[in-house]
Amino acid sequence: MEHPSNREIASVLEQLAEHSQFVGARYPARAYQRAASAIAQLPVSVGALAMAGRATELRGIGRSIQSRIAEYCDTGTIAELERLREETPPARLLLTRLPGLGPKTSTVIWDTLRPTSIEELEEMVSDGRLRTVRGVGPATEDIVRAGILELEHEPEQLAVQLLRSQAQRAVADIAGVLRGSVPGVLRILEAGQLRRGFELVDMLDIVVVAEDTVAATAALREQLDARGWLTSSEDAPIVDECLTFALDGLSGAGVRIHVTDTAHEAASYAYAVGPVDHARTVLERSGAAPAAAAPTSPVPPDAPRAAPDADLYRRARLAWIAPERRDAAGALEAASAAFAVNRDMPALVAAADLRGELHCHSNWSDGRATMEAMAHAAIARGSEYLAITDHSWSLRIVNGLAPADLAAQWRELERVRATMPDGFHLLQGTELEILPDGTLDFPDDVLERLDWIVASIHSRQRQPAEEITRRIERAMFNPYVDCIGHPTSRLLLRRPRTELDTDRLIELAAHTGTFLEINSSPDRLDLDAPTAARAADAGVLLCINSDAHGPNTLGLVEHGAAIARRAGLRPDQVANTRSWEQLRSLQKRWRA
DNA sequence: GCCGTTTTCGGCCCGACTGTTTTCAGTCG
Numbered sequence: 328m329e330h331p332s333n334r335e336i337a338s339v340l341e342q343l344a345e346h347s348q349f350v351g352a353r354y355p356a357r358a359y360q361r362a363a364s365a366i367a368q369l370p371v372s373v374g375a376l377a378m379a380g381r382a383t384e385l386r387g388i389g390r391s392i393q394s395r396i397a398e399y400c401d402t403g404t405i406a407e408l409e410r411l412r413e414e415t416p417p418a419r420l421l422l423t424r425l426p427g428l429g430p431k432t433s434t435v436i437w438d439t440l441r442p443t444s445i446e447e448l449e450e451m452v453s454d455g456r457l458r459t460v461r462g463v464g465p466a467t468e469d470i471v472r473a474g475i476l477e478l479e480h481e482p483e484q485l486a487v488q489l490l491r492s493q494a495q496r497a498v499a500d501i502a503g504v505l506r507g508s509v510p511g512v513l514r515i516l517e518a519g520q521l522r523r524g525f526e527l528v529d530m531l532d533i534v535v536v537a538e539d540t541v542a543a544t545a546a547l548r549e550q551l552d553a554r555g556w557l558t559s560s561e562d563a564p565i566v567d568e569c570l571t572f573a574l575d576g577l578s579g580a581g582v583r584i585h586v587t588d589t590a591h592e593a594a595s596y597a598y599a600v601g602p603v604d605h606a607r608t609v610l611e612r613s614g615a616a617p618a619a620a621a622p623t624s625p626v627p628p629d630a631p632r633a634a635p636d637a638d639l640y641r642r643a644r645l646a647w648i649a650p651e652r653r654d655a656a657g658a659l660e661a662a663s664a665a666f667a668v669n670r671d672m673p674a675l676v677a678a679a680d681l682r683g684e685l686h687c688h689s690n691w692s693d694g695r696a697t698m699e700a701m702a703h704a705a706i707a708r709g710s711e712y713l714a715i716t717d718h719s720w721s722l723r724i725v726n727g728l729a730p731a732d733l734a735a736q737w738r739e740l741e742r743v744r745a746t747m748p749d750g751f752h753l754l755q756g757t758e759l760e761i762l763p764d765g766t767l768d769f770p771d772d773v774l775e776r777l778d779w780i781v782a783s784i785h786s787r788q789r790q791p792a793e794e795i796t797r798r799i800e801r802a803m804f805n806p807y808v809d810c811i812g813h814p815t816s817r818l819l820l821r822r823p824r825t826e827l828d829t830d831r832l833i834e835l836a837a838h839t840g841t842f843l844e845i846n847s848s849p850d851r852l853d854l855d856a857p858t859a860a861r862a863a864d865a866g867v868l869l870c871i872n873s874d875a876h877g878p879n880t881l882g883l884v885e886h887g888a889a890i891a892r893r894a895g896l897r898p899d900q901v902a903n904t905r906s907w908e909q910l911r912s913l914q915k916r917w918r919a
Numbered sequence: 920g921c922c923g924t925t926t927t928c929g930g931c932c933c934g935a936c937t938g939t940t941t942t943c944a945g946t947c948g
Contacts, residue, residue: 466937724934
């Protein structure tokens with residue numbers, strides 16, 4: 328029996344959380360929220376667990392939430408939530424969703440004014456009635472006014488964007504459906520924006536290679552229809568039959584499934600990877616004759632010879648271009664020039680090139696696992712070194728470590744180290760808070776005892792450009808600061824980047840010998856690809872770091888590697904493609 | 920709504936900042 332995805336269930340719980348806020352039940356709201364975020368990253372189906380009565384074994388899920396999940400699996404809905412939804416006026420929803428208005432203020436406004444519509448709320452803003460609400464001043468008024476305005480402009484920004492991690496999960500879900508229900512599927516290939524390494528994705532492209540495209544398309548259409556997913560179907564202009572639909576639920580991103588057979592696989596894949604203009608040019612240059620022989624699956628993501636469309640590029644008299652570089656300016660010209668002299672395009676860095684991990688957290692601060700568990704997970708991934716970089720003490724919210732804690736951690740680390748296999752380096756580090764004035768959270772005599780130091784900003788992120796740039800500059804001049812973590816502090820779809828002047832950042836990183844991070848957390852991906860490319864051009868070494876908070880998230884470096892590849896980075900431009908001994912010799916503390 | 924051998928009831932990350940007050944509540948990370 329199939330269950331709704333964890334993503335879907337999490338979104339339902341989030342809606343329950345929102346509605347709990349309306350009735351002032353803030354602790355239940357938090358419980359729903361906690362359950363939702365626990366489920367979202369769970370590797371097993373919570374629906375199956377709930378139906379078996381075992382979901383309560385998970386932290387954050389009790390009898391009540393379990394029964395709601397089971398109800399959702401059974402009936403596809405939760406009666407209580409449906410009722411709440413119908414009872415909730417749009418103006419109420421708007422108020423609670425405004426960033427800067429919390430549960431208290433939005434409830435006070437609602438209780439005092441009771442606008443029956445967004446239009447009425449707008450009137451209340453302009454005629455000053457909003458201002459009469461206790462606790463509402465000019466700033467709050469601005470927040471509401473801006474919120475209404477944004478709502479009016481929404482059609483333009485309605486395109487739904489997914490983080491890479493969400494997009495990958497969605498693709499995996501869809502692929503699961505396809506495998507189980509469409510006959511004669513030979514392989515399923517990830518294409519489109521996701522394959523090209525976009526940090527945000529609004530269209531998922533999936534190539535289905537089938538023995539019989541007519542039969543496969545019919546079965547696929549039926550499956551999608553049965554799920555209510557199919558919104559439209561169009562024939563792709565060039566090479567394949569393409570089914571287009573919208574994902575259900577919260578995400579609502581577009582999906583295109585390209586059905587093809589082995590004879591047309593290369594062209595179909597190139598087209599599905601895109602961008603369209605690039606694919607067209609390649610297809611035209613190749614003579615667009617369908618490839619005779621198809622490569623055999625499975626296709627490793629990056630071996631040029633084995634890529635599904637490698638042959639196509641050859642016939643187009645082009646060196647093969649990695650999907651991540653197909654948006655890059657001048658890619659076709661470079662590939663043509665390389666082909667003329669019988670060369671490949673420069674090799675791009677891949678996650679498999681990374682020999683160690685330089686930014687992760689343990690349960691000494693806000694990580695979920697012991698240092699030991701993190702180390703074993705790193706070893707299992709083939710890493711040669713792992714730096715434990717728990718937060719420093721000014722970040723109390725995540726249990727940042729004081730110098731005394733650091734000393735205790737050191738003793739524990741020594742004990743764990745003794746159990747490690749030969750050749751593996753467990754390093755003691757810190758994610759050091761750069762304080763608002765640019766001073767560091769630990770003095771130098773503490774820092775000099777650590778193996779590896781990532782310095783980052785988590786507070787006062789709205790400083791003006793000059794201040795925040797000076798702040799990071801001061802940190803980079805410290806001889807023990809090895810790397811600047813998530814330099815612009817953006818959170819994709821949630822929070823804009825800081826005003827940091829990245830030109831200055833790069834210039835000083837080169838000058839001081841400080842590495843810059845490509846943080847692989849899917850909602851950060853910071854530095855972004857264009858900035859990382861500029862940094863590499865300036866001779867700055869980048870670190871691709873997972874920022875893992877548990878053993879399962881060390882693999883997030885795949886996302887960071889995708890960004891690095893979009894930036895065109897070679898392995899030698901990434902610091903942690905080196906052994907720890909080599910990397911260590913590049914730390915500025917040994918070079919001065 | 921969830922959690923727990925120091926609790927089956929009474930707590931729930933905690934400090935800084937901001938905007939609203941006129942000494943502090945609400946929001947955020």
